[in-house]
Amino acid sequence: MQKRILITGAAGFLGSHLCDKFIKEEYHVIAMDNLITGDLKNIEHLFHLPNFEFYHHDVTKFVHVAGKLDYILHFASPASPIDYLKIPIQTLKVGSLGTHNLLGLAKEKNARILIASTSEIYGDPLIHPQTEDYFGNVNTIGPRGVYDEAKRFQESITMAYHRFHGLETRIVRIFNTYGPRMRLNDGRVIPAFIGQALRGEDLTIFGDGSQTRSFCYVSDQVDGIYKLLLSDYSLPVNIGNPHEITIKDFAEEIISLTNSDQKVTYKELPQNDPLQRQPDITLAKKILGWEPKVSRSEGMKLTLEYFKSLSQEELFKKEHKDFKKHIVK
Ligand code: UDP
Numbered sequence: 001m002q003k004r005i006l007i008t009g010a011a012g013f014l015g016s017h018l019c020d021k022f023i024k025e026e027y028h029v030i031a032m033d034n035l036i037t038g039d040l041k042n043i044e045h046l047f048h049l050p051n052f053e054f055y056h057h058d059v060t061k062f063v064h065v066a067g068k069l070d071y072i073l074h075f076a077s078p079a080s081p082i083d084y085l086k087i088p089i090q091t092l093k094v095g096s097l098g099t100h101n102l103l104g105l106a107k108e109k110n111a112r113i114l115i116a117s118t119s120e121i122y123g124d125p126l127i128h129p130q131t132e133d134y135f136g137n138v139n140t141i142g143p144r145g146v147y148d149e150a151k152r153f154q155e156s157i158t159m160a161y162h163r164f165h166g167l168e169t170r171i172v173r174i175f176n177t178y179g180p181r182m183r184l185n186d187g188r189v190i191p192a193f194i195g196q197a198l199r200g201e202d203l204t205i206f207g208d209g210s211q212t213r214s215f216c217y218v219s220d221q222v223d224g225i226y227k228l229l230l231s232d233y234s235l236p237v238n239i240g241n242p243h244e245i246t247i248k249d250f251a252e253e254i255i256s257l258t259n260s261d262q263k264v265t266y267k268e269l270p271q272n273d274p275l276q277r278q279p280d281i282t283l284a285k286k287i288l289g290w291e292p293k294v295s296r297s298e299g300m301k302l303t304l305e306y307f308k309s310l311s312q313e314e315l316f317k318k319e320h321k322d323f324k325k326h327i328v329k
């Protein structure tokens with residue numbers, strides 16, 4: 001019998017790539033999104049398929065899906081620092097109330113649920129690289145706290161449903177991931193730098209650029225999530241690419257990749273911006289037999305092709321949309 005999977009945040013960057021993956025694996029995909037940060041153009045190529053359905057719904061409200069469900073992937077959430085600064089309450093609600101609704105649905109349907117957590121639960125980490133047993137260093141009341149704490153609560157409630165109700169749960173801690181369909185103006189460093197280079201602007205480095213990140217190409221991330229969902233491991237697992245780089249060196253890489261002669265300019269480092277981030281993926285290697293395959297140069301080439309294919313209008317658009325108009329009260 002065909003497996004049925006509900007994917008929330010389906011019109012977003014990761015959600016849409018997950019829809020593609022499960023369609024390719026011949027699942028029946030039920031996609032859900034409230035379209036605050038997501039965009040239908042990421043999934044419109046799937047609309048004609050008989051095994052794909054889309055529901056425009058906000059998961060912070062009661063979630064109903066007719067028929068059986070085998071799996072749920074909860075990927076609905078703003079996921080860039082700019083987004084959660086603009087819509088902090090919605091960010092808290094989707095991680096907390098939204099997760100509660102989806103756990104309830106999973107219990108009702110006897111479905112296995114995988115929750116998208118994040119390296120942000122480690123905050124500005126005091127151990128390096130980050131292993132799953134590190135508890136983190138998060139400022140609860142800082143600007144990033146709305147995201148970090150929602151995601152930490154999300155992990156807690158998921159483990160409570162697992163332990164108390166015996167629900168089958170999986171938790172992926174996603175480290176910085178990039179690729180086609182990232183939003184050009186979501187403020188994250190990769191679309192920000194590529195957009196600036198393509199528009200002929202200077203690249204803006206926050207702080208002195210000595211902070212590090214480790215970037216994972218989207219196909220590797222999707223592969224890791226897929227393997228985790230089908231595994232029997234219910235504690236959190238880091239999925240990311242351990243290849244670490246400073247933001248300053250990364251800016252130079254983008255300048256040379258785009259053959260632009262742009263300069264870099266420096267801006268103030270945002271509050272609580274983690275100074276270093278690198279996943280320890282020993283656990284994922286051991287229990288999933290997973291590790292990233294796509295090098296940064298390969299992944300960045302594919303990503304650049306995508307951004308180059310956007311229209312001039314999209315390239316120069318400053319705002320994605322007026323978020324507030326799309327929030328259901
Ligand atoms: N960053 C930057 N210039 C930009 C956007 C981001 O220097 O135009 C820095 C940011 O301060 C952070 C890193 O790049 O140290 C990664 O930022 P991003 O927003 O992509 O994700 P984060 O890992 O902080 O969630």
